[in-house]
Amino acid sequence: MKEKLSFIVRHAIDSAVAAGHLKPIDPPPSMVLEIPKIAAHGDFSTNIAMTMAALQNRAPKEIARIIIDHIEDRDHLLSKTEVAGPGFINFFIALDRWHEVLKAVHQEDTAYGTSQAGLGKRVQIEFLSANPTGPLHVGHGRCAAVGDTLAAILSATGYEVEKEYYVNDSGRQIRTLGESVFVRYQQLLGKTIDLPAENYQGSYINDLARILLDQEGEHLLELPEEEAVTHCARFAAMKIFEGIREDIVAFGVSFGHWFSEQFLYDSGAVQAVIQDLKSRDIIYEHDGALWFRTKDFGDEKDRVVVRANGLTTYFASDIAYHKNKFDRKFDRIIDIWGADHHGYVPRVSASIRALGYDGDRFQVFLVQLVNLLRGGKPVAMSTRAGEFVTLREVIDEVGRDATRFLFLLRHYESPLDFDLELAKKQSNDNPVYYVQYVHARISNILKKAEERGYKDIDWHDDFSKILTLPEELQLIKLMARYPEVVARSARLMEPHRVPFYMKELAAAFHAYYHDRNKHKVVSDDAKLSAARLYLVSAIRIIIKNGLSLMGVSAPETM
RNA sequence: GCGCCCAUAGCUCAGUGGAUAGAGCGCCGGACUACGAAUCCGUAGGCCGCCAGUUCGAAUCUGGCUGGGCGCACCA
Structure with a gap:
């Protein structure tokens, strides 16, 4: 229109x-x-x-x-x-022109709202990428919901989208994980050793040690400590990663690619890029360490890539990783990080420019943190002490649909208060049910109508003369807006626009439906009934499409 | 100290440089002998944090200030 x-x-x-x-x-x-x-x-x-x-x-x-x-x-x-x-x-x-929107909705069905604005360009979106050193927590959930929905929205607007998870399965954190588990393992066998403060404190470490002991017995004690820790590290990282993958599935997210940090070392990619940059004097030696001239490319200071002790930093593998992304010829490369990593953005952008790539093709979106509440009171969380609510616990308690919907309901740049009690409430406080209820209600109407012989209504030009109530026209106008909501959401990379639109459409429908004396959908008037059934089933299509972008189910009954 | 983000109704938040700034919750008052009340209808509630600038026009853009969150490692 x-x-x-x-x-x-x-x-x-x-x-x-x-x-x-x-x-x-x-x-x-x-x-x-x-x-x-x-x-x-x-x-x-x-x-x-x-x-x-x-x-x-x-x-x-x-x-x-x-x-x-x-x-x-x-x-x-x-x-x-x-x-x-x-x-x-x-x-x-002109009034009768609006009604053609209904025809379009029915004809395009699951494709209604999609467009070709992306021109088939290839975009890679990397999100979540939590380290396999502990279970996913609530904040990860928000990044997952935002990343997954952005991917769906971009895909709906004509981009070819690849979702990727970067697995930090290398480096000191994994080593620390191994040490932590080994200490707990030894404690289980009666040794009196304290867990150092810099190690992971969470109770899941004890669980891992217990599983390790059950599966492999006491033989690790006979190994040299170095070997035992390495073994623990590998075992623990694998187990945790398995758990993360299960949680991701439970949250309804799928990734096309899992990219291993270790691979960047094994394949020599990290060494190669360091050598290359060294030969071009973009990396230089100072105080025994290797430094990247990030300051020349917009960062506030130069950054270390190889420490004086010979170990590479996280930044080193990130340079190789982003080089790899560019070499895979994506038109757009999108990283979604937690806002606590924002200080890292100039460094990575600098490295991309230093390598000679087009920095405009690379974007980082920072998702603000989640404050977890219960009944209005903050839930104490400390990652260091290992006290935190896992994403799995939230999914189990409030459900996947409500969790995803609520994570998407805020602009990602705003901090989000997530109240567990509120999330569980099945009322207007909780918009997910409000929207899903529309789908269930319409499904029920269609079922009742079918019993009375109305099935698969086709478009009829008369509909514009039958659906003349102001509230019917208002519904149609609202439906006409949906494709633009999706397009705008993709252009601005703002997924929250979709649930807000859904709420608006749901409100208009509930109001229409409720006044059943004035406009009951299925009545004694066969023509009127057909037209209204055509109208409400179009609403159902849009509700389903919108919820699908969010990864939220559209139930027939509730 | 430096950087990023935020500030709109009592609360939680929408809002594309445009005409009279919106929604939910909460408060108060109403609505089912049913296409499901997980719903609907109504009332009240605003120096859009403050100051200046740009513009025919600013909640929206720019600068400064105030308040809050986060980050500033040869950690990840």
Whole structure:
């Protein structure tokens, strides 16, 4: 609808210029076509006459009038066009044209809302990527929900999307994990050793040690400590990673690729990129360590890639990792990190520019932290002490649908309060049920209708003459907006727009449905019933499509 | 001290440089002899943190200030 109108307005400006009524404009002015807040201002409104005023050296209202005079509306899309206020042009869409939206929804079905804005470009989105040193916690869940939904939204707007999880299965953290487990293992065998404070303290470490002991017995005590720790590390990382994968499945997320940090070392990629940068003097030696000239590429200081003790830093493998991403020829490379990593962004961006890649193709989105509450009170969490609520516990307690929906309901740049009690409530406090209830209600209507002989209703041109109530028109207009919500959500990388739209559509439907005396869907009037069934089943399609983008189920009954 | 993010109704938050800033919760008052009340209807509630600037026009853009969150390793 909006595209059609946009075309008409552009065409009108062109023909006004051709007729000499307006000065040629180069470049053409960017046009904002929006839906006014107030119904009296039309279905769409544009400010284009006002933005052209200065260049045309004429009054906005005069320009607006000229544009309107040159509008050709061959399809009779418009019922009224007017100049209003300081120079807005307000457009009123002809009533019967709105109903074609219903036809489009039914025809496109699961594809309604998709577009080709991404032009088939290849985009890689890396998210979650939690270290296999402990279970996923609530904050990871938010990153997972945001990343997964962004991927779905990009995919719906014509991108070819690859989701990737980067597994930090190398380095000192894994070593620390091994040490932690080995200490617990020895404690289980009666040895009196204390767990050093810098080791992982969580109770899951005890569990891992117990499993290790049960499976392999006491033989680790006979190994040299070095070997025993390595063995523990490998065992623990594998077990934890298995658990993470299970949690990811339980949360309804799937990854196309799992990329191993260890692979970057085994394949020599890390050494190769360090050598290359050294030969170009982008990496230099100082105080026995190797430093990257990140300061020359926008970071506040240079950063160490190889420490004086010969060990590489996390940054070293990250350089090789991002080089690898670029070498895989993606048009866009997107990283989604927890906001606590924001200080790391300039460094990685700097390394990408230093390697000569196009920095514009790389974007980092920082997801703000989650404050976990129960009944309004903060839940004490300390990763160091190993006291935290795992994502699994939250999924088990409040359910996957509610968890995902609530994680998506805030702009990712805002800190999120997640209240476990609120999340469990099946009321208006909890919008997920509000939206899902629409799907269940409509499913039930369709079931009842089928019992009365209504099945697979086809589009009929009469529908525009039957569905004439203001609230019916309002529903249709709302449905017409859905594709733009998805497109805008993708363009701005803002997944929260989808659940907000869902809430709005749900509210409009519930209100319509509730006044059952005024407009019962299935009535004695066969034509009216068919038209309304066509209307509500279109709503159901959009609810299902939107929930599907969020990874939330659309139940037939609740 | 430096950097990133946030500040809108009592609370939690939406809001595309545009015309009269919205929703849910909460408060108060109402609605089912049923296409499921996990719903609906109504009332009240606002210096859009503060100051300046840009603009025909600012909650929205820019600068400064105040308050809050997070981060500033040869850790990951």
